[in-house]
Amino acid sequence: MSGITVVIPTHLARVRNGMTKRAIGSVLGQTLPAESVVVEHDLTHAGAPATRDRGLQKVVTPWTAFLDSDDQLKPIHLERLMECAIETGADYVYAWYEAVGFGADPLPHFGRRFDPERPTQTTITILVRTELAQSVGFRQPPEGALINGERYGEDFQFTVECVKAGARIEHLPERTWLWNLHGANTSGDPDRGDARTR
Template identity: 30%
Template sequence: MKPKVSVIVPIYNAELYLEECIQSVLHQTLRDIELLLIDDGSTDNSLRICKEYSKKDNRVQVFSNTNVGQGLERNFGVKRAVGEYIAFLDSDDQYKEDMLEKLYQKAVETNADMVSGGYADVYNGNVIEKHLLGNEILDSNEKIKTAMSNLIAYEKKDGYVGCIAVWDSIFRRDLIISNDIQFLSEREVYSEDLLYKLTFMSYSQKIVFCSDITYLYRVNDTSFTNKISESVLIRIITLYDSINIRFGSTLKEYNLKQRITNRTFFTLRFNIKKASKLSDAKKFYRMVVHNQRLMDTIKSYQPTNLKNFAVYYLLRWKMIGILQILCKRS
């Protein structure tokens, strides 16, 4: 009999938190699961740790690949998983012990294609912020399209509704396979999780949100690279194009163009803020203002508050010195 849930964990040089991650899966109250650990060419002890757990628990499978990136390794895992539902877990994060049982029971009760729970940001072992979902059932095209649109971005204000990552949810495996839903590489597109989740939602008949906190997301101060690269700008533009191409017709009535423009701007603003901590921040800012495609993309953005107004026009006027001062102080 196939397991109820297959958990897929791509791993790259994750030895520091990997055992906590693995144990959070193996200690789930839902026992009928499988765990696919996919090493992505680690140079530390990650693969050894994985192999040790596979000897202790026959629910664990270990795979070792060349360094291809998280998105493609997830696709690799889905092809080998046999569970009724698929779950994704990042190698430095953890599940709460009843996550899979709660989400799976909800899926069975409602016959849902996708079930999502809330998550908490954890820093140095302490919960610093909770991200809650309301209890809601999306059982019509209109409700699902509205949720998809709001996940991309609000239409007339900053931000979005929900979690753009895939690790807060379980997904019906048959729907993934029958529609050939795959991750793009994070080396090609920004927020590959968002694209995957939107694509899955577009094929779903029923989606359920539950209010319980089920996932523990580790906040990592070193997650932004210390090396300035224009590739992040290219990936942001690719995200804009990909959403527009895939959902331009189905979400047109929800003012999709404005929503993805908003998404592009606050994704760019996030990276500008992160880059402000680096010694060569100005180099990154110059890349931004001289990337004509990117500047054209955010041209129709309508600032939602005073700070966004300042950032937007400093970019348009190429006043990178003042922009750097503003971002450092905020």
């Protein structure tokens, strides 16, 4: 067994438009199969941090991988991240993405070794030791907050908190997943309506 659980936070619009099914399919097609998958639905507009954290707290395997419900893993994603974790002794491993729908890579950190003294955004499509992740958890950062001059969300805050907890973070400079830009993130925002076709 791989010892990995993949956590996928989602909401109704992404279930209806097929994105969640596509994300789950990409997990089921891994060369290193996940031991389990937790699909956590945001039924109360609690938002991504709360939904991701609820899913995370259900994990019982030693490792947790995260995937947003509008993105996809390439078949080798879990295998390559686990190999990197074993080879380096890392607690937290992140690869990189192919940006789908972007004019240019929005995060210019591909290939740069992670520096805990000056952390940079990694996205949340990571492999992390479950005990570490559960101790850190996810919460919404203050509006307009900056780290090293970069605006950040709950995923970057999670990374920074992992650094504070003494985690060893390694970057695998390979593009092992697809980051889809579509402008239809409605989780946590009931005023944006039911984006069934997005």
